[in-house]
Amino acid sequence: MFDQPAGRLLGGAPGALDRGLRAWKAQPVDWDRMDQAAPAECRRPQTTIERPVTVSGRGTFFGKSIRTLTLCPTDMDGWWFERTDLPDSLPVRCSIRNVWTTGNVVSNIVLRSGSPHNYIRMAEHMIALRMGMGIDNLLIKLDSGDPPLFDHGSADLVHALRSAGVRPVDRPASFVTVRERVTVANGQGGFLTLAPPADPGRPMLAIDAAVDFKTAIGRQRIRFAVDPESFAYGATARTNTSALKMLYCRTIGLLFADIRNLGYSLDNLLVAGRFRYWNQARLRHEGKSLEAVWHRATLDLLAAIALIDEGLFVGEIISYKSGHALDVDMVQRLYQESLLTPLAGTERA
Numbered sequence: 001m002f003d004q005p006a007g008r009l010l011g012g013a014p015g016a017l018d019r020g021l022r023a024w025k026a027q028p029v030d031w032d033r034m035d036q037a038a039p040a041e042c043r044r045p046q047t048t049i050e051r052p053v054t055v056s057g058r059g060t061f062f063g064k065s066i067r068t069l070t071l072c073p074t075d076m077d078g079w080w081f082e083r084t085d086l087p088d089s090l091p092v093r094c095s096i097r098n099v100w101t102t103g104n105v106v107s108n109i110v111l112r113s114g115s116p117h118n119y120i121r122m123a124e125h126m127i128a129l130r131m132g133m134g135i136d137n138l139l140i141k142l143d144s145g146d147p148p149l150f151d152h153g154s155a156d157l158v159h160a161l162r163s164a165g166v167r168p169v170d171r172p173a174s175f176v177t178v179r180e181r182v183t184v185a186n187g188q189g190g191f192l193t194l195a196p197p198a199d200p201g202r203p204m205l206a207i208d209a210a211v212d213f214k215t216a217i218g219r220q221r222i223r224f225a226v227d228p229e230s231f232a233y234g235a236t237a238r239t240n241t242s243a244l245k246m247l248y249c250r251t252i253g254l255l256f257a258d259i260r261n262l263g264y265s266l267d268n269l270l271v272a273g274r275f276r277y278w279n280q281a282r283l284r285h286e287g288k289s290l291e292a293v294w295h296r297a298t299l300d301l302l303a304a305i306a307l308i309d310e311g312l313f314v315g316e317i318i319s320y321k322s323g324h325a326l327d328v329d330m331v332q333r334l335y336q337e338s339l340l341t342p343l344a345g346t347e348r349a
Contacts, residue, residue: 001034001198002208002223002318006191007181010333020189024320027210029221030293031285037225039202040314042343046136046173048073050165055156057148058263060122061106067148069126071160074139075169078309079130081111081120082141089118091139094127096307096331102324106262109303109324119145124303124324125154131205131302131312132231133161136173151267154235154299174311175203175343182339184330190321192330197315203343205305205312209297209319215242215272216281220293226302234298237283237291239264243273270295300324307331314343 006017049071056068074080079094092098092113100112100119109127112119120126126140126147150156181195197203210221217240224230241264270291271278281289297319304327305313319327334340 001206001316004181004195006183006193007195008183010182010184010337011329012183012185012191013187016187016189017183017185017191020185020191020320023189023212024191024210024318027212027219027221029208029223030288030290031222033222033224033230034206036230037204037206038227040175040204042173042175042203042314042345044173046077046169046171047134047166048075048137048169049135049161050167053160053164055148055160057150057156059144059146060149060263061146062263065144065146067146068143069147069157070141071157071164072139072141073167074137076137076139078137079127079306080139081123082139083118083120083145084141084143086115086118089115092118092120093309094123094130094306095309096328096335097309099307099328102328107324109328117145120147121145122147122149125299126157127306128235128299128303129154129157129161129231130306132226132235132298133158133228135161135166136312137169149263149268151238152236153238153295155232158232158235175314176308176311176340177203177313177315177343178334178339179341180339182333184326184333186322186326188321190323190326191318192320192322192326193316193318194330194334195316197343200344203314205314205317207297207301207317207319209293209301210321211293211296212321213242213272213292215274216276217272217292220288220290222290222293222297224297231298231302233283234294237295237299238268238270239295240270240272240292243271243278246271246278301327304328304331308334308340310340311342
């Protein structure tokens, strides 16, 4: 597992991919949890939560305002967002078809459907839970397009879903994979590879994620199989930024409303200088903080995979120096080239 070639290149330059592959192979794995991996439960009914639950926090893009999410059970297939402040708008499904942008200065996945006002920003920190928590169908009601920002990644949402209970829905859960190993690459040596399950008899979502920053974050790499426990651990990781970008936001960025009103703080953001962190880095393993790579693997990468709306993805993923733009590009190409297929033995009748 994780040692095969990149497969068919769907996008990007072969030379850049070759450089990325060499760097990825040379980077050591800081924490390999694959010995704890268990196969996914692929023959089960769909699930939703038993009762609504509410969470609140300061807004992400309007940090002085309190924003509220209400997580609701639903019989609709998939994850949906409903803007309660836009009563004439339809719910927005978590789907690659509804991705509007992946942001500029503040990189994030923005979903939109219908009216340009009917959008949800920073959706990734919510929709990633679709892949990690075993909840197939959920309706999230928001009082604005600006969701709350929490001090512990998405841990508040994990706790809320767990407290809401789970009930089955009277139809089977769907699982999909890719027909072949495929890769997309960017010009900086980053790449993203998706492949079918390494062992069809023990299907799971296995991830090898690596980052390499020119800051105190440095090189970090983890391997794990996605399950509720590993996801809940990684979901406590905060978004990270460089000290230089933080300085930009607090100076020149004050000229721009979106940046001036950002709810980021040293509590909900990991800030890395060139040689040290500006605040306390979390999620340490053998003395080294792996907070940045856990955030990348659970709350960023899995958010893009959650945009696959035919079912839950099962297979192997390698992510090296990737980001929202490359992640979303991969999912778009899966649809454009009809590369998704039902996992054998889980096809709906």
